[in-house]
Amino acid sequence: MDLNGDGIKDIVTGSWPGEIFVFWGKGHGSYGPPEKLKDKDGDIINVGGGVQETDSSILITGDAEFKNDKEGRYVEYNGKTYRQTPEKEVLVTGCASSVAVADWNGDGLLDLIVGDISGHVSVYLNEGTKDHYAFGKPVRLKANGKEIAVPHGDAGPCVADWDGDGEPDLIVGCGDGSVMFYRNFGSAKEPKLAEGVVLIPPGTMGHDEEKLPKEPTRGTRAKVCVVDYNGDGLPDLLVGDFSIQRPNRPEPTPEEKKKQEAAKTELNKVQGEFSGLVQKLSGSQRVKDKDEIKKLSEELTKLRTRMTELRKEAGTDYETHGWVWLFVRESPEKKVSQP
């Protein structure tokens, strides 16, 4: 889609740590560097994250990193500086976001439909013009009068006319790997969503290493795209996921097994030391001496490197994948099937 109306397609994506990024199309298949999308007030769009301040801490959920100057540690985020003080700890974390760009209210301007880690879906209506977008404040979408909150969070929205009545509907990938369909029974200008219907059941959530399959299996955190993949005129579903399986490789020899066991034992020990250090560096009882903090941070980096080496030597018991599944639509009804 072309977000800035210059006739060249752009790429818009959600992220972990949570912001929405745009890669401006430069033509001939090349794109500019990622930029964080801002709303009309100049605030970075990050619907599931942001800044939470309490008496003892400032928690920043988003794309922020620590910097140091002569006054100490600080974080810059959304045009503001948050400084670490003996009374107030600054913490940085992230959350997942997923975005669909579509004209949600039929005014000819592209809007942002953003899914967040808690499973909600919000719309940022575009109050600008075709050449100059200006996104308003987020409004959570409702289905059957209730705010959408998909199973296991991690909402991955997609806007498409799924039932073929000419009005855009909402399709959402869910944290448990399922896909929900919310029919728009309003109009293009005034969408109203019906209660969600499960299009695709959940994937496998299992973490029991012994029971993990060795073959590709549908996983979790579904992200969807609606497209007529086989060109029969009916919309089909492409579903991306996150899945875990056991490596499909031969059993280790007794000698290899011995090495793996030794690495596992050492890994346990190093992991213990690592969490001990993390405790020293966080929480209200944390170390406050600058030199001591520096020393501990360096040690932490060393341990992290060693842990990566040991995990490799221990022979990982599982591997992670992201598959893309095709579900071909069989009839104009809501029925879909796996090929």
Ligand SMILES: [Ca+2]
């Ligand atoms: Ca463009």
Ligand SMILES: [Ca+2]
């Ligand atoms: Ca619009």
Ligand SMILES: [Ca+2]
């Ligand atoms: Ca429709």
Ligand SMILES: [Ca+2]
């Ligand atoms: Ca099709």
